[in-house]
Amino acid sequence: MRTIKLGTSGLDVPVVAVGCMRINSLEKKEAERFVQASLEQGANFFDHADIYGGGACEEIFADAIHMNDSVRENIILQSKCGIRPAKGMFDFSKEHILASVDGILSRLRTDYLDVLLLHRPDTLVEPEEVAEAFDQLASSGKVRHFGVSNQHPMQIQLLQKYVKQPLVANQLQLSITNATMISSGFNVNMANESAVNRDGGILDFCRLHDITIQPWSPFQYGFFEGVFLGSDKFPELNEVIDEIAAKYEVSATTIAMAWLLRHPARMQPVTGTTNVERLTDCIKASRVELTREEWYAIFRAAGNVLP
Template identity: 60%
Template sequence: MKRLNIKGTDLNVSKIIMGYMRIDSLSLKETERLIRTAQESGINFFDHADIYGGGKCEEHFANAISMNSSIREEMVIQSKCGIRKGATGYYDFSKEHILTSVDGILKRLQTDYLDLLLLHRPDPLMEPDEVAEAFDQLHESGKVRYFGVSNHNPMQMDLLQKSLNQKLVVNQVQFSLAHTPLIDSGMSLNMNTNNAIDRASSTLEYCRLNDITLQAWSPFQSGFFDGPFVGDTKKYPELNQVLEKVATKYQVSPTTIAVAWITRHPANIQVVLGTTNVGRLQESAAGAELELTREEWYELYSAAGNMIP
């Protein structure tokens, strides 16, 4: 498994991250097998959030592997906070909520510290100085080593970074072959096309310029949880045809190619897997080892319905 350094940290991490949004539907034995298979595939990075399963997923993860200090040291663990459930759901970056959330996360994961804490979705009511106080307290206490965000645009990151004493080192965003706003407008600049609309606020370029590691969530989804595009020959016939063609060339699965398309990008984007299927996990992990040609990368992008000017 290829690894990378998250700039600004001492974390040497796998290009593939295992996400555990749905593991509360598995037995402890099935969950342990999923985690062990990930490790055997070279994955050392594990992603959580306090809202996954209402916290049950973090607890399930720790119980499945009988978490202890020696097991913990073999892992890089991140979790996210900031989303709260209510009548409609809401976001909360208050100091009190961040500190309380981390204490709950650590208790459920049966660990004394997180390698990374991400703020899950932008809170329009955020007070940057209040977030900074929370981060200082978490860092000084040793509860969190490094910090990042998820689904944030450049100005939101700048606004937050202005108050922080710690550098934001990660931004987790949605990105897949069938969801490409991160790169679309940059390829269609000044054109009267749908792809020219800047929906990503140059987030990819900003993160590259500021040494912020991007993590791609929902690498097999089209749209906002509209379903997987791999195998959907009704909605994505041309894309699946090209996926099959390239997969046959390399003697791998289309899933492997879908991952390889993301990891081929020079931004060194990590891929967050949410699968609970061991076979799909292994197919996905293989994608980090395969480097597509430039021509194959563009052919896949075009087959997904994108115009190459």
């Protein structure tokens, strides 16, 4: 699969990351097949979080891939921490970050993470504490690279003021139907809904600072309301996607993923499927480059407005 550099890390990563949030829905043999199919297609970047399945997803993944030293050398592991569902809060304290990483490493049966992301912004964050935690994790070799998730530019800059390590990735919700970070850039100074800047210009900020955007839920509309592909809520969008898919002789899934990869921000979308066939369709997108006309046709068909 085609690769990109992850931010300023120097780490070569596949352009499609394999999300493991739902791997706990698979039986043991199914999980093994899913992981093996990923590896066979060059998709060796696996995205986790300590809250997925209450931690079970990391354990299931480690079993499915038969984790050992030789396996570990050939994969890239990313996980996230900072959400504490049982307490109804977010937590970027030094104590919680360090404890979370130890739990993640234990469940994944590895000595280190390639990438650690802070999952959702903690408004009570003490950036000095985050810096201390990151220094300890880096010096001990437990984490090699760091990033964030769902953060806007000022939050990133506040952290980066104290954190020595570069923040190399920002995982953000983005799909054809959830594209406000793109549409607001078209409607600068316009008196319409599309002009509303909801993220502080995070798309251009990440491009300026060489932070890789990792789109999550690349096929969802709303906040986990459903998949837009094949949905009767988006007839025009599906018609356009199906026409383009027929031209390239691929699936609609491939085209929807290719739409994200066509953006010059050089994003790394995170899949959410546990279906091998759909995963394969996602990976095929790395070999499809939409034309400018096709990209805009899809954007408009989703109801996005050009001024």
